[in-house]
Amino acid sequence: MDKDITIYDIAKELDLSPTTVSRALNDHPAVNKNTKQKIYSMASQLGYRSNMFASNLRRQRTNTIGVIVPKLNSNFMSSVIAGMEKVANEADYNLIISQSLETVEKEIANAKTMFNSRVDGLLVSLAFDTENMDHFEPFISKDIPVIFYDRVSDHKQFAGVVIDNVQASYEATTHLIEQGCQNIIHITGNLRRNVYADRLKGFKYALLDNDLPFSDASVIINNLSEDAGVEAAQQILQMDSRPDGLFVSNDTCAVHCMKTLTHAGISIPDEIAVVGFNNDPICRVVEPSLSSIDYPGYEMGEVAVRSLIHYLSGLADTSVTRITLRSELIIRSSSLRKGKENNKGKALALLPETK
Amino acid sequence: MDKDITIYDIAKELDLSPTTVSRALNDHPAVNKNTKQKIYSMASQLGYRSNMFASNLRRQRTNTIGVIVPKLNSNFMSSVIAGMEKVANEADYNLIISQSLETVEKEIANAKTMFNSRVDGLLVSLAFDTENMDHFEPFISKDIPVIFYDRVSDHKQFAGVVIDNVQASYEATTHLIEQGCQNIIHITGNLRRNVYADRLKGFKYALLDNDLPFSDASVIINNLSEDAGVEAAQQILQMDSRPDGLFVSNDTCAVHCMKTLTHAGISIPDEIAVVGFNNDPICRVVEPSLSSIDYPGYEMGEVAVRSLIHYLSGLADTSVTRITLRSELIIRSSSLRKGKENNKGKALALLPETK
DNA sequence: TTGACAATTACAACCGATTGCATATTTTTT
DNA sequence: AAAAAATATGCAATCGGTTGTAATTGTCAA
Numbered sequence: 072m073d074k075d076i077t078i079y080d081i082a083k084e085l086d087l088s089p090t091t092v093s094r095a096l097n098d099h100p101a102v103n104k105n106t107k108q109k110i111y112s113m114a115s116q117l118g119y120r121s122n123m124f125a126s127n128l129r130r131q132r133t134n135t136i137g138v139i140v141p142k143l144n145s146n147f148m149s150s151v152i153a154g155m156e157k158v159a160n161e162a163d164y165n166l167i168i169s170q171s172l173e174t175v176e177k178e179i180a181n182a183k184t185m186f187n188s189r190v191d192g193l194l195v196s197l198a199f200d201t202e203n204m205d206h207f208e209p210f211i212s213k214d215i216p217v218i219f220y221d222r223v224s225d226h227k228q229f230a231g232v233v234i235d236n237v238q239a240s241y242e243a244t245t246h247l248i249e250q251g252c253q254n255i256i257h258i259t260g261n262l263r264r265n266v267y268a269d270r271l272k273g274f275k276y277a278l279l280d281n282d283l284p285f286s287d288a289s290v291i292i293n294n295l296s297e298d299a300g301v302e303a304a305q306q307i308l309q310m311d312s313r314p315d316g317l318f319v320s321n322d323t324c325a326v327h328c329m330k331t332l333t334h335a336g337i338s339i340p341d342e343i344a345v346v347g348f349n350n351d352p353i354c355r356v357v358e359p360s361l362s363s364i365d366y367p368g369y370e371m372g373e374v375a376v377r378s379l380i381h382y383l384s385g386l387a388d389t390s391v392t393r394i395t396l397r398s399e400l401i402i403r404s405s406s407l408r409k410g411k412e413n414n415k416g417k418a419l420a421l422l423p424e425t426k
Numbered sequence: 427m428d429k430d431i432t433i434y435d436i437a438k439e440l441d442l443s444p445t446t447v448s449r450a451l452n453d454h455p456a457v458n459k460n461t462k463q464k465i466y467s468m469a470s471q472l473g474y475r476s477n478m479f480a481s482n483l484r485r486q487r488t489n490t491i492g493v494i495v496p497k498l499n500s501n502f503m504s505s506v507i508a509g510m511e512k513v514a515n516e517a518d519y520n521l522i523i524s525q526s527l528e529t530v531e532k533e534i535a536n537a538k539t540m541f542n543s544r545v546d547g548l549l550v551s552l553a554f555d556t557e558n559m560d561h562f563e564p565f566i567s568k569d570i571p572v573i574f575y576d577r578v579s580d581h582k583q584f585a586g587v588v589i590d591n592v593q594a595s596y597e598a599t600t601h602l603i604e605q606g607c608q609n610i611i612h613i614t615g616n617l618r619r620n621v622y623a624d625r626l627k628g629f630k631y632a633l634l635d636n637d638l639p640f641s642d643a644s645v646i647i648n649n650l651s652e653d654a655g656v657e658a659a660q661q662i663l664q665m666d667s668r669p670d671g672l673f674v675s676n677d678t679c680a681v682h683c684m685k686t687l688t689h690a691g692i693s694i695p696d697e698i699a700v701v702g703f704n705n706d707p708i709c710r711v712v713e714p715s716l717s718s719i720d721y722p723g724y725e726m727g728e729v730a731v732r733s734l735i736h737y738l739s740g741l742a743d744t745s746v747t748r749i750t751l752r753s754e755l756i757i758r759s760s761s762l763r764k765g766k767e768n769n770k771g772k773a774l775a776l777l778p779e780t781k
Numbered sequence: 782t783t784g785a786c787a788a789t790t791a792c793a794a795c796c797g798a799t800t801g802c803a804t805a806t807t808t809t810t811t
Numbered sequence: 812a813a814a815a816a817a818t819a820t821g822c823a824a825t826c827g828g829t830t831g832t833a834a835t836t837g838t839c840a841a
Contacts (some may be wrong), residue, residue, distance in 0.1 A: 077827055079610075088791045093828060103789060120542045124488070125827035128479040128796045143511065144724075151503035154497065156525055165543065167520050187475045188520065196705055326711055352652075356681055358713040369499075432797055443821045448798060480797030483826045653815060 076119040084113055096121065135165045136379060137193045138186035142223070145323075146351045147368045148196075151220065154372025158288050162380050165193075171198040173294075184207040191215065192379045196223040199261045199294065200217070204229070216382045220262050220375040227392060229330050232375045234398040236266050239364045240273025242400045243346045246362070248281045250408045251346050252316030255283075258291045258303050258328065259320040267292075270320050270348070296322060300327030307343075308335055315343055316406075322347040326357045329405065344406040359404035369397050431474040440631045451476065454455055490520045491734060492540035493550045496528050496577070500678075501706045501725045503551075505650065506575065510549065517735050519546075519664075526553040528649075537561040546570065548733045552577040554616045559584070571737045575730040577619050582747060588755040591621050594719045595628025597755045598673050598701045601717070603636045605699050605763045609670030610638075613646045613658050614675040615682065622647075625675050625703070650675060655682030661689055670698055671761075673747025677702040681712045684760065699761040714759035722751050 078092040085092075087106070095110040102110075121369045127133050136159055138149050152168060159166050167188060171178035178198045186209050193210055195217060204224055212219050216230075222232030247255050257274045260267040272288060279286045289309055293299035293308065300323065307314060307328075319325035325347035329339055337343055339359055347354060350365040374394055433447040440447075442461070450457045450465040457465075467554055470476075482488050491514055495503055507523060514521050522543060526533035531561040533553045540548055541564050548565055550572060559579055563616030566574050571585075602610050612629045613621040626645060633640045646661065648654035655678065662669060662683075674680035680702030684694055692698055694714055702709060702718040 075827090079827075089828075090792080090830080091790055094790090097829085101789065106789080120544075122483070122827050123480045123543060125796090126829075128827085129485055129829045131796075133479070143508040144501065146499065146501070149499040149507075152504075152523075153498040153525060156523060160524055160539070165522050168507075168511060169510060169515055169521060184515070191474075218444060227676050259596070310831090323707070325787090330711070352678070353708055353711055356685070356708055368700040375668040430797095434797080444798075445800080445822080446820055448800090452799085456819065461819080477797050480826085481799075484797085484799045484827090486826075716817090 075122070076114075076117045077122070078119075079244065081110060081113050081119060084117070085109055090382075098189070122344045128211060131190055133165075133189050134163060135190050136169055137188065137190035138166055138377065139171055139178060139181045139185070140168060140197045141171050141196055141198050142185045143168070143170050146353075147349050148279070150368030151196075151372035151375075153252060154369035155376045156379070157192075158376040159355075162376075164380065173199045175201045179206040182210075186215075191383055193217045194375050194379060195219050197224065197264060199264065202263065208417055209356060216379060218375055218379050218382075220371055222266055223393075225265060230278045230378070232371055232378065232394045232396065233265070234298060234366060234371075234396050236269035237273040237276070239313075239348075239398045239400070240318070241277045241366055242272035242273075243362075244277035245273050245281070245347075245386055246400055246402065247316040247346060247373065247406060248277065248283065250316070250340070251278045252314075252344055253283065254289075254312060254314045255316035255318060256289055256307060256314040256319075257318045258290060258293065258295070258300075258324060260292065262292065262297045267320055274318060275388070293324075295324040297323055297327045300324035300329075301331045304328045304331035304335070307332065308337075313343075317343055317345045322349045322351040322353055322363055325361060325363075326353055328363065329357065340404065340406050342406050344408065346400075346406050350401055354401075354403065357405075362403045362406040363401055365399045365401050367398065371396055427441040430477070431469075431472045433474075433478070435472060435478055436465060436468050436474060436662065439472070440464055459491055462500060466488060471633055488520075488544050489518060489545065490522055490545050491771065492543065492545035493521055493523045493650045493729065494526055494533060494536045494540070494548070494550045496500055496524050496551055496553050498523070502721060503705050505723030506551075506727035506730075509692075509729075510731045511727075513728045513731040513735070517731075519731070519735065526731075528554045531557045534561040535582060537565075541565065541570075547735060548572045549730050550574050552579065552619060558617065560566060560586050567706075569736060573730055575726055577621055579746075580620060585733070585747045585749075587733065587749045588620070589721060589726075589751050591624035592628040592631070593653055594703075594753045594755070595625035595673070596632045597628075598703075598717075599629050599632035600636070601755055601757065602671040602673060602701060602761060603632065603638065605671070605695070605761055607699055608638065609644075609667060609669045610671035610673060611644055611662060611669040612614050612673045612675075613650070613655075613679060615647065615650045617647065618651055644669075648679075650679040652678055653681045654685075655679035658685035659683045659690070662687065663692075663748055668698075672698055672700045675703045676699070677704045677706040677708055677718055680716060680718075681708055684712065684716065695759065695761050695763050699763065701755075701761050709756075709758065711721065712760075717758045718756055720754045720756050722753065726751055757761035 082089045082092045091102055091106065092110055094343045095107045101398050128410060138155060142148060151156055156166055167190060169181040169184065171181055175198055180203055202224060207217050219231040221231055221233065223233055244255065257271060259270055262268045262271065275285050286293060291303050295304060319328060325345060333339060345361065347361045347363040350363040354361040354363045374396065378394060433444045437444045437447045446457060446461065447465055450462045451469065497503060500732040500770060511521055522545060524536040524539065526536055530553055533556055549568060565612060574584055574744060576588065578588055599610065612626060614625055617623045617626065630640050646658050648658060680700055684700050687696060687698060694700055699752050702714060702716045705718040705720040709718045729751065733749060
């Protein structure tokens, strides 16, 4: 366990001042090329590694990005994190990740921790029941950028990376209508969250544009869990006029709802056509395979970190307050009815083994 | 954007020395109770937050744990991380997470980054093709604890958190044999990794104990991906004597292999019975539902961080070099043959909706 | 030869908390 | 009442880089 090498050691070894060594290591232009070379080689020879804490202390920045995520262990969210990690790593930023577990309380606690850890910037996807944004105030007032992803804040002051949920939902609903569905149920999450509110909006618009009636009874709001899916199916089975289409805001919920319906003897897609959301791997495994909205998680993570770093580098384009990524309806067996293949050239993915 | 409050501000305000303030905030016994109270309330009144960097610089520790994970976006790994995050957070440690993406090169780079970030300890699950442990040497020689989880190192000097893969595999294989399988194929990953080597061992032992022959042809080694599963199925379809049992080291691979076989007209479990590994949610979704080894990811994450922190707190029990968690065979339709329900009281999970 | 100017390098203060040692104050003991 | 011990507080150095400003050296034109 040998002692750590500091810039002072390098300086002494080369008979220079720590100042010059520090500047050289930061590639400061005011240091002679030859000197730099000498310092570099001496540094690596001695096994020097910079002390981030000394540096951070002096520079008042941490090269650390905080990430608050509702729940880590879902396919979508872990893809997002994977994307974030990649970009952050490449740009020499560290990530501190914490989960709100879908509750405001934990989200507030997380925000506080992040603030105390003095993150340079914060990336947040809001918990189900977060109402106000007060816990992000400390960041704002200290000019620490906060960027939302997926579950964003409505307040115009906050930047966010999203997909066009209205459009995606509109597309999914229209697809169901094209397949002959006349009575579609939409299962979605807490409407305080933009993602769910927007999807409901898209659902309504699609009905409207196709002269189909909308009523509150067409919407089931739950927490989109497995159990909620099963429960929703039971609810549907009890309905007076059974729906012939189902658009669910989340694949897990959709799958378990669908399976429950199948077990109750309902045939999918003929009696009820189903579309999910997220395009989780699970979609290609369930029988019948589940149509879904492909949702670029990995990319969303990359973009979120990239714009945060962009902002931190002072290249901020403060006018850009929303970045919208593409999303795409993937049609599979769960919503494709025989003799209805008028899909206007949309992507098809009939066979389960198709990617 | 108001200036940050430091202990000097608090000291000045109360006409005390920074020393006392620092001690009070660390609950040092040599500070008077009343003084402490005054300092606490002044601190919160002024909105003081400790500067980790100054503190870390002085104390030469970071309260940060590094985590190297092969791939973040799998159900198992994200559960592990979720568990780690929970415990770390509770103990006021930060997590720095990075992915090796299953390659040594990235793993080495990650280790270097972690080392330069001066993590207090390191948690590692090895990449597929990691051969030697040289990149962890710097940690060892600086007395920074490295604990492995799941994919551990064989070297006795490294501690690790694991399940008993031999036992789990033995159980799964025995179960297949009990269901009447006489010719079982084992699909697994790179044998350099303990998890796969051990599972092969358990597989062999089970055959041996049941007087079934083992040959190299009974083992398929691949990267356990979706595609590998499809490919393995094609391989199986070409075999002269078609197997009647299949034990796969990973659910994703098992599921796609199974689906390919089903599509080729093979009936599961009657013609081929299948058992996977990990008990991913996907197991309960696929038709027929997939038997699998339940693998406590979340718990593994918790335990790993807990023992690392334990070690860092000096409570180290250096003799404990392996912590083994329970794992359990979950029997579902993919391996349960009719009229063979002699399962000696094992857990059953026949219906897809069963948790 | 000298002053202007650029190119390098160094000095020294600073970032904010921690801690060994010394000092001051109070309490206990004899 | 003096000495010893216990309690509470402060001084000042330290952790390892960073940076504004000053000093030194060299170059070139006048």
